[in-house]
Amino acid sequence: MTLGQFATAIGAPGRWVQNAFQALGLPAVYTEPLARRLAFAKAVKEACGMPLRRAFPLAEEALGRWPAHRTWELREADGAVRVEIDLERFLSGYAVRLSLSRTYYAEKRRGRPRKRRLRGIALAKWYGVDVSLLVESLKRTPEERLRQLDEAREFFSRARIVR
Amino acid sequence: MTLFIGQIATLVEAQVRFVVIGGVAAGLHGAGRATFDLDVCYDPSEANRQRLARVLAGWGAYLRGVEPGLPFTMDARQLLITPVMTLTTTTGDLDVMDRVAGVGEFPAVLAQSVETRVGDVSFRILDLPALVAAKRASARRKDLDQLPELEALLALRKRGS
Numbered sequence: 001m002t003l004g005q006f007a008t009a010i011g012a013p014g015r016w017v018q019n020a021f022q023a024l025g026l027p028a029v030y031t032e033p034l035a036r037r038l039a040f041a042k043a044v045k046e047a048c049g050m051p052l053r054r055a056f057p058l059a060e061e062a063l064g065r066w067p068a069h070r071t072w073e074l075r076e077a078d079g080a081v082r083v084e085i086d087l088e089r090f091l092s093g094y095a096v097r098l099s100l101s102r103t104y105y106a107e108k109r110r111g112r113p114r115k116r117r118l119r120g121i122a123l124a125k126w127y128g129v130d131v132s133l134l135v136e137s138l139k140r141t142p143e144e145r146l147r148q149l150d151e152a153r154e155f156f157s158r159a160r161i162v163r
Numbered sequence: 164m165t166l167f168i169g170q171i172a173t174l175v176e177a178q179v180r181f182v183v184i185g186g187v188a189a190g191l192h193g194a195g196r197a198t199f200d201l202d203v204c205y206d207p208s209e210a211n212r213q214r215l216a217r218v219l220a221g222w223g224a225y226l227r228g229v230e231p232g233l234p235f236t237m238d239a240r241q242l243l244i245t246p247v248m249t250l251t252t253t254t255g256d257l258d259v260m261d262r263v264a265g266v267g268e269f270p271a272v273l274a275q276s277v278e279t280r281v282g283d284v285s286f287r288i289l290d291l292p293a294l295v296a297a298k299r300a301s302a303r304r305k306d307l308d309q310l311p312e313l314e315a316l317l318a319l320r321k322r323g324s
Binding site for chain 1: 315
């Protein structure tokens with residue numbers, strides 16, 4: 001995992017992850033099990049203000065209770081405070097973010113964008129876009145365009161199955 | 164797999180408030196690039212999240228790119244907690260989100276959308292200038308690669324009018 005994917009899986013900015021690693025004395029190795037633990041520690045920290053250094057060691061024990069237990073409960077020694085975490089709901093949210101980190105997240109292009117001398121149609125031609133196809137496409141109705149998208153989707157999904 | 168129009172028609176029928184964004188919207192504006200998933204931006208109101216969650220649960224929605232069997236609950240609360248999801252369903256892949264980078268939250272997306280009609284199904288798609296803004300804001304390589312085509316479409320539209 002890259003730092004960006006790791007941060008997406010946790011649901012925190014990259015800078016938060018780097019600060020957390022420093023606070024916990026972790027080496028900068030981004031793995032999926034670590035992301036789940038840190039995400040859990042972050043949830044506990046946000047729920048009851050427990051410092052990350054205390055919440056992080058609890059994560060392994062708590063997550064180990066699923067699927068036998070649906071919830072995990074933390075009680076303060078004096079019994080005055082009780083925090084209950086819905087493990088299934090937490091893991092469901094984590095799975096969504098993990099999915100995003102694998103399918104949606106992509107590294108953003110860094111640096112200042114290149115100054116473009118060309119614009120509009122001239123830029124598209126330079127980029128290799130066949131503008132005559134766009135002109136033809138604009139003559140079609142939305143129904144015809146959507147049908148074309150559907151045909152391409154079906155063709156490529158069949159090609160994926162063959163592979 | 165269902166056709167895009169089949170997915171859209173089901174959402175319309177279920178009275179989900181949404182705007183089609185991404186590759187399908189680009190295709191409807193005339194772009195030639197193939198796309199595999201339907202991207203929709205939805206109204207995050209409680210009632211609408213419930214309607215959308217019902218449709219998605221009916222389609223057996225599960226997360227794309229993760230191993231099967233992970234705990235995952237498809238309901239209105241999940242849409243509230245994680246408003247962006249990349250899903251695979253019995254009708255095909257689908258991405259849902261309640262905001263669009265470079266455009267804003269649902270009301271802004273709705274304001275920058277146009278109504279389109281395919282057969283007897285009417286629905287809204289993000290307009291071309293907003294699509295360009297969204298692709299530019301995402302700054303992902305695959306989105307930036309589509310910018311010249313979308314900008315050319317904008318120029319052709321202006322020339323046509």
